[in-house]
Amino acid sequence: MKAMTQMMTVAAATLLLMACGNNDSTSEVSGMTLTQAVNENPARDPENLKRDVYRNPIETLTFFDVQPDMTVVEIWPGGGWYTEILAPYLKEQGQLYAAHFPQSETRDFYVNSRKKFVERVASDEAFGAIQVTEFAPSENSAIAPAGSVDRILTFRNLHNWYMGGGNQALEGAFATFYTALKPGGILGVVDHRLPEQRPVTEQDSSGYMKASIAIAAAQAAGFVLVAESDINANPEDTAAHPRGVWSLPPTLSLGEQDRARYQAIGESDRFTLKFKKPETSS
Template identity: 35%
Template sequence: MKLRTTALSLVVTMALGISAPALADGHGHDIKEQVKALLDSDWRTESEKQRDRNRKPAQTLEFFGLRDDMRIAELIPGGGWYTKILAPLVAEKGQYYGAIGTRRIKESLVGKPGFEKIQIVAEDAKIWREEGARFNSMEIDSLGVDNLDMVLTFRNYHNFNAEGRAAMNNVAFKALKSGGIYAVVDHTARHMEPDNASNGRRVDPVLAIKEILAAGFEFVDYSDLHYREDDELEYEVGAKSVTGNTDRWTLKFRKP
């Protein structure tokens, strides 16, 4: 039995007092096959493709219930690893929005073949780190778009202090339509472990659930797709022994 995922399940069902059933898509879209078809695209580099086995994008996006006709926003897309999958996937029937910290995808993807429909929003978001602080602060009022079907963010939650995380959760909530999904993935920290030099880029999943519920979301489900038994949650995520193989929590929320 997987101890950490079992513990998370107990926290969800007992401490929060709710069950966590997986929601069926109900639309008949085989998103897993659509994503797999995109993984061999020419616009993805070999180094990006080498991460597919670890990141499991087809299974992850299927778990979140993504469909090709959705209006979606990706928060803090970084270098665009997921953007190169998400934007083409919804280009014909839906819409992709890149939000907050989008400089790199603006320079490398926007306007390029296959990425002409990308829209960049929330460019006025302010991200900074106070002198001596461990985490970033964020100031943002809105994503500048609403009625979204899904907001996704991958391995970004850990970068911000409590106020910054709250700001991220609040603007995601405001941007989603009722029933919209908030999809969050990050590196796992031990529950209630004090801050130390090794867990700065890890997040306690129970804390994340508590904070996201506080923004008004309902918990839907969690997945152990990114459970890694050999990650002892002891080392910094860039350490040689765990890099590319960190234990990550994968949480799905819904706006009521």
């Protein structure tokens, strides 16, 4: 990575959280602090809690400086792993947009995932204030009103867009994010990391992405890279598995084959990137 890029470790992010104290000090006005939204939140599925050790939600959201009074867009929330945290955290003062799969999508997985999510928003009080929109990387998606968003967050999605549409899909995605963000707004990106020395063709099917590819696509859209973090790094992951990233937990696509070995590795090595839309952007 370029020397000018600020590197933050888990320890650094944790120190930032402790030093600022903003998330816990806002409890009287926000209703739920970030720590409470992660650790004391009845809306969270117990199975999701088990993955905190790999997904590091407190450190990650602190690194992206997500505050309870912000307007936030979560891209492709899937079943709502991060939504379970963001929804109660933002409920009192902020606004959460969940830009889910497009309604025009006809494939069963996408249709069923969106349907289940929409039903949960309608029935779960913790999800009640969410605005469900849609996103497709190849379209000019209205994920939120233009220029209205403080934070856009996308977790482990870039590889899907790249495998489906290559660099053109990435260009479309980052252009959409740029349009929705306010000047000065932050885009947070997490994805499975492909080592830089590996052939770029491995991105076509492995589920891993080079951080340099993500950075270049964001910068081409006008974003400035503010910082990188190793919060979600896993040095045990070589990114060289028979069925790509899906060989690892939680998917374990090889079944019982080498299961203990993959469980010992844990979830994937991930890059965590923080981009900013310039203040002077029109």
